Amino acid sequence: MGGDERVRLFCALQLPAETVETIAAWQEEHLPGLRTVPPENLHVTLVFIGARPVADVAAIAAELRAAAQAARPASFRLRGYRETPRVGMLVLEEAGMSPAAALVADLEHRLARLGLVAPARRPWRPHITVTRFRERAGLAPPLPNICSIHVVRSALYRSSLGRGSAASSGARYDALETAALGGR
Secondary structure, three states, rough: OOOOOOEEEEEEOOOHHHHHHHHHHHHHHHOOOOEEOOOHOOOOEEEEEEEEHHHHHHHHHHHHHHHHOOOOOEEEEEEEEEEEOOEEEEEEEEEEOOOOHHHHHHHHHHHHOOOOOOOOOOOOOEEEEEEOOOOOOOOOOOOOOOOOOOOOOOEEEEEOOOOOOOOOOOOOEEEEEEEEEEEH
16 A cells, blocks of 8 residues: 555454354355355444545554543344345344443544544444345344354454455455454
């Protein structure tokens, strides 16, 4: 990366390996034939930043580290499966005092102060996108067998749009920076 190049960025919570494995197995069993999100791309979005000059990455990473340091680890419960016109998602509910929601508010404030994001127009709704489609699939799969999801790390991701055949196309997410919640 260099020069005037622009990169698509977002901040997210990284899911524990056992959660990713369980969701991947569930996708294979209950979402056959659909374009599922690959295991390495499963996450909980905190703030979508969009296309920014590469020169902004260091400042965004610093704000993510500072917000993560001030945050506490978060726990979620699965609430359901939901579809929008383009994606299928596992809807999450934050347990306890909502440390992830507080992290989102802090991160949005920090990034808005830098002029990088506008204040959110609607409340943050934690979810994990598990499939993408051109038309709503109308599914009602059972939920994955997950009692709770305990998250301790956040990351600044670069989203690169895929090229190639339909089977291999789609976005690829690369963690440019990770930060432990609460500095752990």
